[in-house]
Amino acid sequence: MSLEINFSAKVFENRKRKYNEYDEIALTIRQDIIKSLVLAKSGHPGGPLGITDVMSVLFFGSVMKYDPSNSDWSERDRFVLSAGHMAPVQYSTLARAGYFPTEELKTLRKYGSRLQGHPGLDMHLPGIETSSGSLGQGVSIAVGMAMSDWIIDKNDRKVFCITGDGELQEGASWEAAMAAGSHRLSNFCWIVDNNDCQIDGRVTDILSVYPLKEKFEAFNFDVIEIDGHNYQQIQAAFDKFEENHKNNGLPTCIIAKTFMGKGVSFMNDEYKWHGNPPNEEQAETALSELI
Amino acid sequence: MTKIESYGNKPTRDGFGLGLVELGEKDERIVVIGADVSGSVKTSYFQDRFPERFISVGVAEQNATTVAVGLALSGKVPFFSSYSAFAAFRNADQIRVSICYNEANVKIGGGHSGLTVGPDGATHQSLEEVAFLRTLPNMTLICPADFEQAKKATIAIGEMVGPAYLRFGRPSVPMFTKPEDEFIIGKADLLREGTDVSIVANGIMVWEALKAAEALKEKHNINAEVINCHTIKPIDEEALVNSAKKCGAMVTAEEHQVHGGLSGAVAEVLVKNYPIPMEFVGVKDTFGGSGEPFELTELFGLTWKEIYASALFAIDRKKNGTSSIRKVKDVAIYTDGI
Numbered sequence: 001m002s003l004e005i006n007f008s009a010k011v012f013e014n015r016k017r018k019y020n021e022y023d024e025i026a027l028t029i030r031q032d033i034i035k036s037l038v039l040a041k042s043g044h045p046g047g048p049l050g051i052t053d054v055m056s057v058l059f060f061g062s063v064m065k066y067d068p069s070n071s072d073w074s075e076r077d078r079f080v081l082s083a084g085h086m087a088p089v090q091y092s093t094l095a096r097a098g099y100f101p102t103e104e105l106k107t108l109r110k111y112g113s114r115l116q117g118h119p120g121l122d123m124h125l126p127g128i129e130t131s132s133g134s135l136g137q138g139v140s141i142a143v144g145m146a147m148s149d150w151i152i153d154k155n156d157r158k159v160f161c162i163t164g165d166g167e168l169q170e171g172a173s174w175e176a177a178m179a180a181g182s183h184r185l186s187n188f189c190w191i192v193d194n195n196d197c198q199i200d201g202r203v204t205d206i207l208s209v210y211p212l213k214e215k216f217e218a219f220n221f222d223v224i225e226i227d228g229h230n231y232q233q234i235q236a237a238f239d240k241f242e243e244n245h246k247n248n249g250l251p252t253c254i255i256a257k258t259f260m261g262k263g264v265s266f267m268n269d270e271y272k273w274h275g276n277p278p279n280e281e282q283a284e285t286a287l288s289e290l291i
Numbered sequence: 292m293t294k295i296e297s298y299g300n301k302p303t304r305d306g307f308g309l310g311l312v313e314l315g316e317k318d319e320r321i322v323v324i325g326a327d328v329s330g331s332v333k334t335s336y337f338q339d340r341f342p343e344r345f346i347s348v349g350v351a352e353q354n355a356t357t358v359a360v361g362l363a364l365s366g367k368v369p370f371f372s373s374y375s376a377f378a379a380f381r382n383a384d385q386i387r388v389s390i391c392y393n394e395a396n397v398k399i400g401g402g403h404s405g406l407t408v409g410p411d412g413a414t415h416q417s418l419e420e421v422a423f424l425r426t427l428p429n430m431t432l433i434c435p436a437d438f439e440q441a442k443k444a445t446i447a448i449g450e451m452v453g454p455a456y457l458r459f460g461r462p463s464v465p466m467f468t469k470p471e472d473e474f475i476i477g478k479a480d481l482l483r484e485g486t487d488v489s490i491v492a493n494g495i496m497v498w499e500a501l502k503a504a505e506a507l508k509e510k511h512n513i514n515a516e517v518i519n520c521h522t523i524k525p526i527d528e529e530a531l532v533n534s535a536k537k538c539g540a541m542v543t544a545e546e547h548q549v550h551g552g553l554s555g556a557v558a559e560v561l562v563k564n565y566p567i568p569m570e571f572v573g574v575k576d577t578f579g580g581s582g583e584p585f586e587l588t589e590l591f592g593l594t595w596k597e598i599y600a601s602a603l604f605a606i607d608r609k610k611n612g613t614s615s616i617r618k619v620k621d622v623a624i625y626t627d628g629i
């Protein structure tokens with residue numbers, strides 16, 4: 001490979017930030033996604049690039065409570081990436097939070113790597129709470145975690161989960177929604193990556209999941225629709241969740257309107273970039289835009 | 292005996308996709324259900340040719356399966372296809388009750404099967420579905436060896452009446468069955484005759500079995516018989532028992548767990564009719580992992596080498612009996628310096 005790929009060692013703190021402070025974080029994560037995928041020669045760039053801004057606020061804006069040096073900390077909030085194919089964004093975020101060396105992003109999808117194509121608990125990568133990749137299961141696992149905290153242990157831990165919008169076509173997603181709503185899991189925050197893209201086309205064309213807001217409301221969620229690339233709106237949505245949690249309110253559903261492939265012009269809003277890695281030339285172009 | 296040669300490489304999923312188009316031309320009852328992976332499992336060929344007979348249900352394998360049953364009970368011949376990881380397990384209850392118990396005329400194409408789906412990793416590497424599917428009453432289960440055979444098998448299950456599952460893979464693999472070769476559901480292909488050991492394989496392991504047989508002949512002057520047991524259910528008892536009688540030792544090879552798959556199906560037949568020493572080549576009771584397809588088959592022991600070593604071991608057991616207790620998942624290790 002002629003394109004030289006290096007990962008800076010930079011890590012970011014998890015603290016309250018001004019909105020303009022997220023740019024650098026999101027840019028770094030987007031670069032990581034492109035770099036790790038061009039090295040892997042397979043994998044999914046579209047979803048990860050689209051959800052990067054939400055991940056940036058979630059992990060680096062003092063929304064979640066966690067300790068990268070003690071990933072098993074019993075008081076940590078938990079994050080489940082139900083859309084397991086979006087793993088590259090989770091790996092970069094965890095590395096940039098300091099869970100493991102950023103150099104390891106080079107090993108994505110390689111034999112023996114802790115960075116499996118889809119998150120694998122068997123690899124014991126710090127920060128990974130469950131295996132995922134079979135769509136519709138992660139969110140149900142997250143609901144189970146929230147039940148453990150809210151109903152059984154009665155502690156104040158929170159559970160965050162990201163699903164795709166295509167993933168909502170899985171019936172299991174709605175079984176999870178019904179359980180969270182019915183048990184009024186105030187500590188549960190479900191983020192839907194609403195890019196209207198899936199493998200074969202636009203969600204609207206393949207099988208419509210809309211209207212989303214009304215559906216989640218009918219399942220007893222407090223639903224917040226946001227522009228998933230606007231840090232102010234992302235922060236406000238997480239603040240609302242915090243309030244719902246404090247007041248024993250409804251579980252929260254954040255519908256984040258995003259663009260697949262955001263940040264890379266030729267990938268932007270193109271479903272074809274769901275699951276194809278950039279080749280070297282494309283990666284070079286992409287990286288030249290991500291500065 | 293003439294050596295079987297390969298004449299190029301193509302994926303078995305292409306055979307499935309093209310077979311479906313051919314079926315669609317012949318029979319307008321053929322309907323295809325898409326579950327958001329039609330480009331991957333090549334039902335997109337059918338979708339392009341017959342858009343009016345392609346119905347998308349989204350990423351919803353359980354619904355796809357039962358919707359297919361509804362179509363079948365209305366006189367259609369529905370094919371549903373996704374990755375085997377989701378087309379055999381997510382919808383297992385639906386397959387058992389709604390397809391098999393109803394004896395509904397539904398066909399499932401299980402793509403991206405086994406380790407050779409590669410870097411996607413363990414979640415996507417289905418290595419257990421044969422064990423489940425072959426226990427279902429009324430099910431026909433086929434795992435073709437190459438592109439041509441996948442195409443013929445697709446057409447064959449579309450022409451038969453009743454539930455059927457076709458297991459195929461993602462990467463390009465050697466083609467060696469000929470367009471003019473006959474394909475009959477339930478009839479194993481005797482690819483190479485032998486008298487010392489019988490190798491029974493399906494899917495990508497058939498080609499490896501042929502390579503192992505060549506090596507056994509060359510290195511040890513051993514005559515290995517090779518059987519392509521593409522149909523796991525109904526299994527060809529006659530071919531298996533005849534080969535067992537002739538060779539007195541047998542090796543099975545499959546891109547699947549050693550537990551419960553082709554190994555189990557063949558062992559059941561032999562134990563009941565003509566028990567002989569048997570060895571199983573397959574995945575040794577572990578999950579897969581990310582890696583390049585043929586890097587993984589090396590690392591997990593799914594090559595001609597394990598078949599070769601297992602054949603020598605089975606022949607040794609035939610001659611000298613069995614001394615130590617071994618686990619089902621213990622596969623003989625290749626030590627020759629070839």
Ligand SMILES: Cc1ncc(C[n+]2csc(CCOP(=O)(O)OP(=O)(O)O)c2C)c(N)n1
Pocket residue numbers: 046047048083085086133134135136163164165166167168193195197198199260274326327328350352377381
């Ligand atoms: C149960 C299951 N079925 C099918 C797949 C294959 N698959 C992976 S991602 C995907 C599309 C998901 O779409 P969406 O959730 O919108 O994610 P995005 O395209 O936005 O990344 C499919 C069908 C899977 N991983 N799991």
